[in-house]
Amino acid sequence: MIIYLLCFVLFLVGIYGVITKRDLVKIILSLAIMGYSANLFLILFAYKKSALYPILEKGVDVPMVDPLPQALVLTSIVIELGTTALLVSLVAKLFQKYRTFDITKIRRLLG
Amino acid sequence: MKRQTGMTLIVKTITRLTVWLIILYGFYIILHGHLTPGGGFGGGVIIALAFLNVLLAYGREFTDKWLKISFLEKLESLSIILFLLLGITALLAGKLFLENFIGKGHLYHLLSAGTIPVFNIIIGIKVAMSLFLVIWILSGLKLEEGEEA
Amino acid sequence: MPIETWLTFVLGFMIIGSIVALELKDILSSIISIGVVGLGVSVAFLFLQAPDLAIVQFLFEIFAIIILVKVFIKKDYHYEEPSRINKMLIGVTVITLAVIFIFSISVFKNIPPFGEPLLHTSKYYLENGAGDTGAANLVSSIILDYRAYDTLGEVTVLFTAILGSVTVLRLSIRKNKNKE
Numbered sequence A: 001m002i003i004y005l006l007c008f009v010l011f012l013v014g015i016y017g018v019i020t021k022r023d024l025v026k027i028i029l030s031l032a033i034m035g036y037s038a039n040l041f042l043i044l045f046a047y048k049k050s051a052l053y054p055i056l057e058k059g060v061d062v063p064m065v066d067p068l069p070q071a072l073v074l075t076s077i078v079i080e081l082g083t084t085a086l087l088v089s090l091v092a093k094l095f096q097k098y099r100t101f102d103i104t105k106i107r108r109l110l111g
Numbered sequence B: 001m002k003r004q005t006g007m008t009l010i011v012k013t014i015t016r017l018t019v020w021l022i023i024l025y026g027f028y029i030i031l032h033g034h035l036t037p038g039g040g041f042g043g044g045v046i047i048a049l050a051f052l053n054v055l056l057a058y059g060r061e062f063t064d065k066w067l068k069i070s071f072l073e074k075l076e077s078l079s080i081i082l083f084l085l086l087g088i089t090a091l092l093a094g095k096l097f098l099e100n101f102i103g104k105g106h107l108y109h110l111l112s113a114g115t116i117p118v119f120n121i122i123i124g125i126k127v128a129m130s131l132f133l134v135i136w137i138l139s140g141l142k143l144e145e146g147e148e149a
Numbered sequence C: 001m002p003i004e005t006w007l008t009f010v011l012g013f014m015i016i017g018s019i020v021a022l023e024l025k026d027i028l029s030s031i032i033s034i035g036v037v038g039l040g041v042s043v044a045f046l047f048l049q050a051p052d053l054a055i056v057q058f059l060f061e062i063f064a065i066i067i068l069v070k071v072f073i074k075k076d077y078h079y080e081e082p083s084r085i086n087k088m089l090i091g092v093t094v095i096t097l098a099v100i101f102i103f104s105i106s107v108f109k110n111i112p113p114f115g116e117p118l119l120h121t122s123k124y125y126l127e128n129g130a131g132d133t134g135a136a137n138l139v140s141s142i143i144l145d146y147r148a149y150d151t152l153g154e155v156t157v158l159f160t161a162i163l164g165s166v167t168v169l170r171l172s173i174r175k176n177k178n179k180e
Helices: A002-020 A024-046 A067-098 A103-110 B009-031 B040-058 B060-067 B069-092 B116-139 C003-023 C027-047 C051-072 C084-110 C122-133 C138-146 C148-179
Strands: none
Touching: A002 A024, A002 C003, A002 C084, A024 A067, A024 C003, A024 C027, A024 C051, A067 A103, A067 B040, A067 B116, A067 C051, A067 C122, A067 C138, A067 C148, B009 B040, B009 B116, B040 B060, B040 B116, B040 C051, B060 B069, B069 B116, B069 C148, B116 C051, B116 C138, B116 C148, C003 C027, C027 C051, C122 C138, C138 C148
16 A cells, blocks of 8 residues: 555655646656656556566466556557657747746736 | 768767667567567667667758658658558458458467557557657757747 | 565655656756656566566657757756745645645555456456467557557557647748748
8 A cells, every 4th residue: 555655645746846836847847757657556556466477478377467557558658758749849939939938927928 | 171060970980880780679679569578669769769869979961861851751641541551451351440350370479460560560660750750850949049929 | 575665665766856856956957857757667667567668668768858858958947036925835735735645545545455456357358368369468469459449549649749749840940941
């Protein structure tokens, strides 16, 4: 249970960063932290005691861990990278227009 | 004298020697995706990192000449169409959409598992090209001389 | 050592790394700290018997760090002086998150202990996966045969994200060229 709680603490650190930080780069990093925590949580559910990786080998018959959450997380990691690239390009565009990363200053410039 | 772009001569020589080995390793990971850990996603990122290595060492102009970026863009759009076409071919063969319609073969052999290696190759091309395109676009971005509004 | 001890160590390391990344003033240092956290995730995947995910997470972490460093490295990071409103916001947020954490402990008591899988549907995949698809790697057989629709949607999302980023940035590059 302590491992699940630690994973949840990691998610809360990400939420803290999204709420309190004013720098757009730091907000991107906080979103990345939340993504790590969610992926890790799914894989923690899949683990079975004294089981091996879900890849068959010749002549070896051992209990294996749950392959379904691993497949889901594999796609999730790729999508996370795509969204990170999109966020980076949007932040770069905002920097070109307003010459700052501070969201409060950007809001003031909008009027 | 020609203007020097990219990094120093040491970095360029090492890159010239190792980039093909990295690409070969990426192909190995993609082709053995149904037998060992790896697959289209991991192998595609390895190939994209090999191209990125060339981009960092040699600069933009050389990479554009070497790789033909417009061709890569077309390849990227083509791969997703290939994915769909393979799914529709299964319909024509009398199976469900995206179902395996080639023979399964023997377990643990390289040529087995029907459409899974084909899908792996398509996804590898897709991931490699799209990630390299993102790096290419971002490397051409100059924030400092960006115009005001 | 049992695996719980290792995982607790790695997770604590990741929590400390992410707090350091959020609180540092220098932008390069915080990006590198995020890289450390991502490699910690990769190590945790290895302990949890997921070598596929460990490879992919490791490579994607390198890629994300290169993107972030290449775009944001040359910016002068403007130091934000802590105002009173900001301090109050930080205090209120920390207190609220602590309250959420305390109330969530009872939720985590109800799920089964670590090491007993929750999903029972995957027993079918483990028993019949090799016979149905002919692939030795069961993760590969799930994402490309049983759940190929999932992969199709994922490729579409990746395509759309890349298209958006290319569209947003190419406009500005073309504008700069016209000016010259």
